[in-house]
Amino acid sequence: MNGLLAGFRKNRTKIWVGAVTLLLVFYLVVSFQRSLLLLTDSNLTAKAIGAAYLVLPVVGAWALIRELIFGARTEQMAKVLEAEGGLPVDELPRTPGGRIVRAAADAEFEKYRAEAEAAPNDWRSWFRLSCAYDAAGDRKRARASMRDAVKLFTAAS
Secondary structure, eight states: OHHHHHHHHHTHHHHHHHHHHHHHHHHHHHHHHHHHHHHTSSOHHHHHHHHHHHHHHHHHHHHHHHHHHHHHHHHHHHHHHHHHTOSOOOOOOBOTTSOBOHHHHHHHHHHHHHHHHHOTTOHHHHHHHHHHHHHTTOHHHHHHHHHHHHHHHHHHO
């Protein structure tokens, strides 16, 4: 029982991603089926709604596939960095509530920003910069930096 619980804790994120993916796939299949029903209706308004509704599963499937590939590549990069001993170490001070102290994160961020500027074609520096952005609370730039890292990693592979 302890082994099962430990396995669940270790793979908790993957389990949730799998569950959400299954729910989204179910929704996309139902949306696609409903759009086909509306397209076969004799009413022109129903046909128009069916055609518009057909776009949702296509866009949803594209977004799902894109995000799953992004997550898989991010995990690959993290494993490579871990094997090389290059993952950033999280030693930032935290508030009593568990949040990272913003001033410390900002100071640490400057180190990783300078590293990325010095090696703009190295995916490792962009990966670490993404982690620094995340620690500083800037999720939008963290994601953009990780996308840059994925592009460089894919090109190098």
